[in-house]
């Protein structure tokens with residue numbers, strides 16, 4: 001297998017978002033969980049997205065895991081590696097986007113790396129280096145209250161400069177609009193000044209196509225699914241890859257009980273849970289009981305057990321920003337996040353043991369904890385449920401034939417949980 005594109009995603013929902021984008025653009029794509037073991041039988045593909053859970057861990061660990069993924073991808077022939085980050089640039093002043101970018105850049109000798117989280121299909125656009133989420137700048141969006149990495153500065157040149165050892169430049173929209181040659185010239189100018197990375201503006205998919213044409217000639221880029229789209233279209237339009245019709249088909253039905261787990265506290269997820277109350281039984285976990293270790297997972301399993309034969313259920317820890325802040329004040333941010341993620345993993349593991357074969361998980365960190373616990377080594381991409389969220393079919397592993405959907409916190413329409421289950425037969 002010789003890869004045309006190698007990708008390293010800093011969380012699992014982000015990886016499935018990217019795998020979905022690449023598949024829809026005609027690349028045969030597989031999503032692996034961590035660096036694949038040598039004995040994992042992978043189909044013949046154009047792109048591999050290695051999913052890491054490296055967004056909210058220590059920067060040193062994020063760097064070493066990303067480097068291991070890069071080594072594997074390059075050894076499979078990947079000439080270009082995309083480091084997939086969140087379209088809302090989720091990170092803190094100590095990383096991990098900057099440190100990982102710096103390390104991968106040093107490894108491949110890239111003079112100046114193009115960086116953009118733009119993903120217009122989901123309302124993420126970048127103008128003059130400022131990230132917009134829908135109609136508002138990042139720092140005015142609900143991301144300012146994210147439980148793990150509150151985003152309070154929308155100027156990404158500044159944000160990345162605080163995290164990186166290199167200077168950060170800007171390739172503005174006027175340059176992008178003038179086309180690939182203008183972008184190349186600007187990147188060369190920045191590199192000539194010793195500027196090692198540049199935020200590049202993008203508002204429409206056509207901007208990302210221009211960026212993709214330039215990036216595809218480099219060894220490394222950093223961004224969200226939008227730049228993935230640009231790279232994929234460039235690889236197809238320049239004949240490096242023969243486009244394959246997106247799979248998207250239903251595949252064999254797996255049947256059996258279905259469940260949804262939500263650990264995301266995003267506004268979108270909170271609305272989706274409220275809608276789901278009209279469609280299925282919903283259990284709201286008590287986060288204080290989780291933090292004090294009084295058997296909240298068992299309470300959830302006892303609640304779910306008699307209901308699963310009747311139809312899907314939803315179990316959620318999600319809470320409003322005020323409630324999240326209060327819990328974190330009582331127990332600490334990391335301890336709260338970790339304990340809730342592990343409880344979600346306990347619940348998932350036991351649901352699967354009791355026969356659940358269709359599982360929807362909301363939240364990147366939450367999905368990471370759940371998929372790790374289920375020891376699923378990889379996924380094939382199926383139908384698209386919503387922008388950035390495909391149905392995934394587990395490959396390898398011991399949990400048997402399973403369908404999952406891993407929803408990024410902010411993605412999906414109001415009826416997301418029912419929409420997902422409708423496609424997961």
Ligand SMILES: Nc1ncnc2c1ncn2[C@@H]1O[C@H](COP(=O)(O)OP(=O)(O)OP(=O)(O)O)[C@@H](O)[C@H]1O
Pocket residue numbers: 011013014146147148263264265266287317318319323324327328336337338339340341362363364365366367407408409410
């Ligand atoms: N009630 C709660 N109080 C505090 N923290 C919570 C609560 N419920 C969940 N959490 C934690 O909040 C974090 C949510 O992050 P997660 O990545 O799962 O969702 P997200 O950030 O909305 O999704 P994405 O990363 O895909 O955008 C997790 O660490 C989770 O354990």
Ligand SMILES: O=C(O)[C@@H](O)C(=O)CO
Pocket residue numbers: 011013014015017018085086087088224225364388408409
């Ligand atoms: O880019 C996004 O917004 C998502 O794929 C994601 O990474 C959320 O965790």
